[in-house]
Amino acid sequence: MRLRIRVSIRRCWPAVQHDKEAAFSHSICTVVRVEEPVFWPGPPDFHNLTAKLSQGGNGTCTCTTRVLSTKTLNHPPTSWPKSLELLPAVDSLSPLFCENCSAQLRTDGEAQAQHWLALTASLCQTLDRRRLLPLPLAPVPTTRYHFEIHHHLHPTPPDDSFKATKEAQMIEFADTPNGSSNGVVPPVNGNGMHHRTLSQRRASAPMAPAFMVSAPGKVIVFGEHSVVYGKAAIAAAIALRSYLHVTTLSKSRRTVSLRFPDIDLTHSWDIDNLPWAIFQQPDKKKSYYSLVTELDPDLLAALQPHIDEVSPERSEEIRKVHRSSVTAFLYLFLSLGSPRFPGCLYTLRSTIPISAGLGSSASISVCLAAALLVQLRTLSGPHPDQPSEEARVQIERINRWAFVSEMCIHGNPSGVDNTVATQGKAVVFQRTDYSKPPSVRPLWDFPELPLLLVDTKQAKSTAHEVAKVGKLNKTHPKLVGTILDAMHNITDAAAELIQDNTFDAKEEESLRKLGELMTINHGLLNSLGVSHPRLERVRELVDHEGIGWTKLTGAGGGGCSITLLKPNASAEKLSKLESQFEAEGYQKFGTTLGGDGVGVLWPAVLKNGTEEDEEGGMEIDVEKFLNAQGTEGVEQLVGVHGDGGEREGWKFWRVESE
Numbered sequence: 001m002r003l004r005i006r007v008s009i010r011r012c013w014p015a016v017q018h019d020k021e022a023a024f025s026h027s028i029c030t031v032v033r034v035e036e037p038v039f040w041p042g043p044p045d046f047h048n049l050t051a052k053l054s055q056g057g058n059g060t061c062t063c064t065t066r067v068l069s070t071k072t073l074n075h076p077p078t079s080w081p082k083s084l085e086l087l088p089a090v091d092s093l094s095p096l097f098c099e100n101c102s103a104q105l106r107t108d109g110e111a112q113a114q115h116w117l118a119l120t121a122s123l124c125q126t127l128d129r130r131r132l133l134p135l136p137l138a139p140v141p142t143t144r145y146h147f148e149i150h151h152h153l154h155p156t157p158p159d160d161s162f163k164a165t166k167e168a169q170m171i172e173f174a175d176t177p178n179g180s181s182n183g184v185v186p187p188v189n190g191n192g193m194h195h196r197t198l199s200q201r202r203a204s205a206p207m208a209p210a211f212m213v214s215a216p217g218k219v220i221v222f223g224e225h226s227v228v229y230g231k232a233a234i235a236a237a238i239a240l241r242s243y244l245h246v247t248t249l250s251k252s253r254r255t256v257s258l259r260f261p262d263i264d265l266t267h268s269w270d271i272d273n274l275p276w277a278i279f280q281q282p283d284k285k286k287s288y289y290s291l292v293t294e295l296d297p298d299l300l301a302a303l304q305p306h307i308d309e310v311s312p313e314r315s316e317e318i319r320k321v322h323r324s325s326v327t328a329f330l331y332l333f334l335s336l337g338s339p340r341f342p343g344c345l346y347t348l349r350s351t352i353p354i355s356a357g358l359g360s361s362a363s364i365s366v367c368l369a370a371a372l373l374v375q376l377r378t379l380s381g382p383h384p385d386q387p388s389e390e391a392r393v394q395i396e397r398i399n400r401w402a403f404v405s406e407m408c409i410h411g412n413p414s415g416v417d418n419t420v421a422t423q424g425k426a427v428v429f430q431r432t433d434y435s436k437p438p439s440v441r442p443l444w445d446f447p448e449l450p451l452l453l454v455d456t457k458q459a460k461s462t463a464h465e466v467a468k469v470g471k472l473n474k475t476h477p478k479l480v481g482t483i484l485d486a487m488h489n490i491t492d493a494a495a496e497l498i499q500d501n502t503f504d505a506k507e508e509e510s511l512r513k514l515g516e517l518m519t520i521n522h523g524l525l526n527s528l529g530v531s532h533p534r535l536e537r538v539r540e541l542v543d544h545e546g547i548g549w550t551k552l553t554g555a556g557g558g559g560c561s562i563t564l565l566k567p568n569a570s571a572e573k574l575s576k577l578e579s580q581f582e583a584e585g586y587q588k589f590g591t592t593l594g595g596d597g598v599g600v601l602w603p604a605v606l607k608n609g610t611e612e613d614e615e616g617g618m619e620i621d622v623e624k625f626l627n628a629q630g631t632e633g634v635e636q637l638v639g640v641h642g643d644g645g646e647r648e649g650w651k652f653w654r655v656e657s658e
C-alpha cells in the first residue's frame with residue numbers, strides 16, 4: 001500500500017508544503033525525510049500530521065510524528081529572504097533558542113534581523129558571524145528532518161459525513177507548547193491564506209498525542225553521603241522504574257493536573273493563575289540548557305501559596321510528601337514552561353518503593369524533567385542511530401533539570417541519583433565543584449553481581465539523614481573529614497578492582513575483596529550515625545549464616561541494604577535467611593543492575609499481546625495506566641521490558657562505550 005504524506009510546515013518563512021510518497025505496510029513505523037531551508041529559529045511544528053491513502057485503500061491512516069533527527073547541511077536552499085522586512089514576526093515565539101548552539105537568541109525586538117543572523121551564524125558554525133552581513137551573502141544551511149511516523153489504519157466509517165471532512169483533515173497540526181493558535185491549523189492555499197468552510201470546522205482536538213517517559217531507580221554501591229562532600233561514588237541503575245504519562249489537553253482547558261496515586265495525590269491548578277511573571281523576569285528566567293545549582297528563594301516564595309493549597313485536609317505527614325513532589329513539579333513547570341503552555345495531565349506511577357534508598361525521588365525527577373523538555377521540543381531523539389555525542393547532550397539537559405527537582409525534594413543532593421537515573425548503567429560519579437557539571441565516568445563492564453536487596457520497610461527521609469551528617473560534620477569537621485576521605489578511597493579501590501581484568505564476579509577471591517570494601521563502607525556509614533537497628537539486624541542475620549557482605553544503600557536511617565552473596569552460598573542457607581526476613585517484616589527484591597536510563601514512549605502506544613496489536617498497538621490511556629494493578633500490572637502494561645526483552649516502542653538515549 002502507498003500513502004501520500006503531506007507535510008506542511010508552520011511558522012516557517014516561506015510557508016512550505018511537501019508531498020512525500022512512502023510505501024507502508026499495515027500499521028508500522030516508517031521514516032520520512034524532509035529537507036527544509038532553515039529560516040526559523042527552532043524546529044518547525046511537525047507535531048501531528050495525517051496521511052491520506054493515495055491508492056488501493058478504503059480507510060484513513062492517522063499518523064503521529066516525531067522529529068528523529070535534524071542534520072544541518074551546508075548547501076543553499078532554493079529560496080532566500082530578500083530583505084530583512086520579510087522576516088517573520090518573532091514575538092509569538094518565546095523563548096527563542098538556537099537548536100544547534102543552545103545560545104539564547106535576542107527577544108528584545110531591537111532588530112529582528114539579529115535573531116536570524118545569530119541563528120544562521122550558529123548553524124554555519126564555522127562562519128565568522130561578521131561575514132554574514134549584509135544578508136544574504138552567507139550560504140544558508142538546510143536542515144534535514146527525519147520523521148518517524150506511527151500510523152494506525154482505521155476502517156472507513158459507513159456515513160458520508162466522513163468523506164466531506166476527509167479533505168479538510170488531510171493536513172492537520174497540533175499546536176506547540178509555545179504556540180499561539182489553537183490545535184487545528186487549516187491547509188494553506190496558494191496565497192498563503194488560511195481558510196476552511198464552516199461545514200469543515202471541527203471541535204478542538206487534543207494538541208499532542210499522549211506520551212510516556214520512564215526512568216530507573218538506583219542502588220549506591222559505594223560512597224553515599226561522602227558523595228555530597230565531593231567524594232566519588234559508584235551507583236548503578238536497577239530494573240525498578242517510574243513511569244510518567246502525559247496527556248495534552250485541548251486548548252480551551254487551561255489546567256495543569258497531577259495524578260500521583262502512589263502518594264495519593266491529585267491536584268489541578270489553573271495555568272493562568274500560576275506566578276509566571278516572576279519566573280519570566282529576565283534576571284530569573286532560565287533556559288532548557290541552564291545549569292541551575294541552587295533554588296531561587298524568590299521563586300520558591302512565589303510558589304508557596306500554590307503548594308499550600310494542595311491536600312489541605314490531609315495529615316501533616318502526608319502533606320510533607322505531597323509538598324516535596326508538588327514543589328519539584330511546579331518549580332520545573334514554571335522554569336521551563338511559559339504562560340502559553342497547554343493544559344496537561346501528568347499521571348505518575350512507580351515500581352520503586354518510596355523513601356527506601358532506591359532513588360525514587362531521582363527517578364520521578366528525571367521523568368518530570370524529561371517530559372517537560374520533550375513537550376518543549378528541546379530534545380533530539382532518542383532513536384537507535386543517534387550518535388553517542390548527541391545522546392550525551394540530551395542526557396545532560398535532562399539531568400540538569402532533574403537535579404533541580406531533586407533539590408526541591410531533598411535540599412542538598414549530590415546529583416548521583418539523578419545522574420544514574422538519567423544515564424542508566426553504572427557510573428563513578430563525583431561533583432567537586434557545584435557550579436560545574438559533575439564528573440561522570442561510566443563503568444561499561446559493570447559486573448553482574450550476585451546481590452540481595454532487602455527493604456527494611458523502615459521509612460526514612462534523605463533530607464533528614466543528609467542534614468544529620470551535615471550537623472556532625474559541623475561539630476567534628478576534622479574527624480568527619482577523615483571518614484569521608486576514607487569513603488572516597490573505598491570507592492576508588494572498588495572502581496579499580498571492578499575494572500581490573502582479573503576481576504571475576506563468579507569467583508570467590510574477587511567477590512571477597514569487593515565484599516570487604518562493602519563491609520568497611522558500611523562501618524563508616526554507621527559511624528556517621530546513618531544506620532538503623534533494622535539495617536543492623538539484616539547484617540546480623542546474613543553474617544550469622546556467613547553467606548555474604550552487607551551494607552546500607554542510599555541515605556540510611558532505614559531504607560534498603562545490599563548484600564553481596566558469596567558464590568558458594570548454599571540454597572538451603574539462603575532460603576532460611578529469606579524466611580527469616582519475611583517473618584521479621586523485611587521485603588526482598590530481585591533486581592538486575594545496570595539497565596537503561598531515561599526512556600520515551602512517543603506516542604503512548606505499545607504492543608501488549610492484545611487484539612489491538614493487530615491495529616498497530618494498544619494505546620495507553622490514563623484510565624488503563626491508573627487501573628493497572630500493582631507493580632506487576634504496571635510492568636505488564638507499560639514496562640520497558642516485556643517477557644521477551646526490551647519492548648518495541650520505548651526508546652532510550654544511549655551513550656555507547658568508546
Ligand SMILES: Nc1ncnc2c1ncn2[C@@H]1O[C@H](COP(=O)(O)OP(=O)(O)O)[C@@H](O)[C@H]1O
Binds near residue numbers: 321358410463
Ligand atoms: N511514586 C512517587 N510519586 C510521587 N512522588 C514520589 C514518588 N516517589 C518518590 N516521590 C517523592 O520523592 C520523595 C522521596 O524521596 P527520598 O526521601 O529521597 O527517597 P528515595 O530514597 O526513595 O529517593 C517522596 O517524599 C515524594 O515527594
Ligand SMILES: C[C@@](O)(CCOP(=O)(O)O)CC(=O)O
Binds near residue numbers: 220462
Ligand atoms: C545520601 C545520598 O548520598 C544518597 C541518597 O539516596 P536516596 O535518596 O536514599 O535514594 C544523598 C545524595 O547523594 O544526594
